[in-house]
Amino acid sequence: MTSLYRLLPSVDSILAYVSTEKTYGDLPRAFIRDLVNDFLEVCREEIRAGAVRDEQDLDPSRLKSRLEAYLKVQTRPHFRRVINATGVVIHTNLGRSILNKKAAQAVWESCLGYSNLEFSLDTGKRGSRYSHVEELLCRITGAEAGLVVNNNASAVLIILDTLAKGKEVVVSRGQLVEIGGSFRIPEVMAKSGAILKEVGATNRTHLKDYQAAINEQTGALLKVHTSNYRIIGFHKEVSLKELVVLGEKYGLPVIEDMGSGNFFDFAAHGYHFMVEPTVQQVVKDGVSVVSFSGDKLLGGPQAGIIVGKKEFIDQIKKNPMNRAIRIDKMTLAALESTLRFYLDPLVAMKEVPTLRMITMKAEEIKKEAHKLRSRIKRNLGQEVKLSILPAQSRVGGGAFPEQDLPTWLVGIKVMSLTCDQLKEKFLRTDPPLIGRIEDDFFCLDPRTISSDEYSLVCDVLKQALK
Structure with missing residues (x-):
């Protein structure tokens, strides 16, 4: 175990490496130093717990990859953009109306x-x-x-x-x-x-x-x-x-x-x-x-x-x-x-995006659902099972509480994951994707996804399935 500890790089050597990365160049050095110390403490804890037993696990290339992933997560803003695939137009928890x-x-x-x-x-x-x-x-x-x-x-x-x-x-x-x-x-x-x-x-x-x-x-x-x-x-x-x-x-x-x-x-x-x-x-x-x-x-x-x-x-x-x-x-x-x-x-x-989404006809949404399904299919192939499902959207924001809006969903199923597991993975992608679960599918409602976000949805799916 002592030999494993000795394989961990020094704080200064990691800082020297990080300083060459443009991604973190505008962040305060003291902040980055704290994150590096936190990362090394995670590594030490893994050694103490027996999660790391082999010297290969502490190979510089592996540590570099883990460090980059750690810094990416820790340095990104806490308040971030998300993809709203819920079909709730004025979603109180997701920032209500979006701007033109x-x-x-x-x-x-x-x-x-x-x-x-x-x-x-x-x-x-x-x-x-x-x-x-x-x-x-x-x-x-x-x-x-x-x-x-x-x-x-x-x-x-x-x-x-x-x-x-x-x-x-x-x-x-x-x-x-x-x-x-x-x-x-x-x-x-x-x-x-x-x-x-x-x-x-x-x-x-x-x-x-x-x-x-x-x-x-x-x-x-x-x-x-x-x-x-x-x-x-x-x-x-x-x-x-x-x-x-x-x-x-x-x-x-x-x-x-x-x-x-x-x-x-x-x-x-x-x-x-x-x-x-x-x-x-x-x-x-x-x-x-x-x-x-x-x-x-x-x-x-x-x-x-x-x-x-x-x-x-x-x-x-x-x-x-x-x-x-x-x-x-x-x-x-x-x-x-x-x-x-x-x-x-x-x-x-x-x-006005809010009005445009509320007034979208079901036939228009069905066409968008097929476009999104095709886009996902081209990008992920056989990794996912896809379906088009009839459903209801909601206005949200306390407006029209009894009024459902007819819609069509793109249902996603991954054989190796439950819907709840897929939902958890989407919360950790960049950007996070928020959807809903219906009929044993994780569902995306095109009513609240702009066509400009379709490529982002595919990227997020790839991240979730890595």
């Missing part, structure tokens, strides 16, 4: 140099960061004014803090939703300083319930769009139009939290089975303020978008909390680029 290439380029350019983030090119003086997107938001939605913060939970928080702090906010019991990460509307409301006044029953709330709850302590009426679940059967809720009339009668602002906000009228474009209110409809119904996410159905970056009547938006803009939750230049760049597509809904359907 032009939006991504806008982010890149915003980072490469200085920008007019808060500088008016018309006056040469200080400007507002919100001016870059407010006019677009108003033009698309029909609202009088707009504001953007870092996410929709923040949007709800600042709205309530501004318009109803210390006052009661009336909301239907059936709309007290829980969003991702176990955050609940009542908890967000409590943090804002507003006082929850729930009315009605879980499945049925009437206009008279809201009216009976209004008193001198009432600050606002709140409607929460239950985009992440549905109540069916014996059910009733009060429409936004009815709430607006009630609010006007008592001089109260009406707030709507749309959650996964939407600019695209799916039903009007032939997708009659996908009924979801649009922000434009909500604004037209006379809501005082409405908030929604930027990275769900909208298909842009993470953001909390607030639009509505100018008198209320102006108050929200002046809230000191606004500075703590404001968006940065990268978000602004991506959001402006994404919003421009919505000036023409048909252009948005083609250019």
